[in-house]
Amino acid sequence: MPFETIRSNGRAQVALGFLFGVIFGFLLQKGGLTDYGVIVGQLQLTDFTVVRVMLTAILVGMIGIHIMRSAGLVRLHIKPGSIGSTVIGGLIFGAGFAILGYCPGTAAAAFGSGAIDALVGMVGIIIGAGMFARLYPVLNRSVLKWGPLPEGTIPELIGIRPIIVIAAVAVLIVAVLRWLSF
């Protein structure tokens, strides 16, 4: 893999993490995603800013990552999951998302723009993550293992070439974005 020198340089990675975070936070604030009303508006289906940002990021990211992958520049990082982990965890997360009105990244960015309630939310997220760490040995022997999901990308799992899935997802995203703008 190229860029091995920088990828294995711990100090450079800490600096890059900071730089990527700064850009990410800057973009979220510019996009209005640091606003409680925008996040809650999305969950109430009255404001589609969050979906617009996410779908555009997925579209652009998907095309670039897969081109770079086929050029041998990057590798994918697919997380394993299960019904007990992904679905139950996802449902717990969604409830918290609606109650707090920010997600982990947007809470950090909202705090940066002055939202003190987002800082309280961040404290809560740390407590929740700490609770999970305490429960992890028990959960990992039980619920997290329930109903393992097939591991891999959608094209790998259905056994077709990635380009076909990428094209289909791209068309779908553009169609949804166009529909949302009417």
Added chain:
Amino acid sequence: MDSWSPYVVGAGIGVLSWIAFLLSDRPLGASTAFAKSAGMIESAINRENADQMSYYQKIKPKIDWQWMIVFGMIIGSLLSSFLSGRLAVLIVPPIFAEAFGADALFRFAIALIGGILIGLGARWADGCTSGHGISGTLQLSLVSWIAVVCFFVSGIAVAALIFGLGIK
């Protein structure tokens, strides 16, 4: 320009994900950093106990790439809001105040409860709206697409429930 089009912001995040894969060989994510913070606190209280916890052997509690992402997000948003003259202390968001009143302590209690569920759920599902919702989905990971559907199905249902109970 105070605010940018969601398409420009989304495309920017997409390009940022390319650079993160290229230079750091990692997908962007936010929630891991919170687990690292929890581990650092746990370690400050009782080092031996924290060292023995299996989760912190998996997610090392230290200031690294992952942790700096979230720290950087605070600074990036501070910079952006300052440059556009929107940096302002906010205690109770107007939409929340309209539905549930402007009591700061009540908002903080709700925010804390919501945060705890997010922290628990994000680690339970092994990712959040960034790690699964953007980085996982753009890799076309099946697990991440399932996760993001669960985030929004649950978020939409709970938002309907709590704002349905609000005095509107």
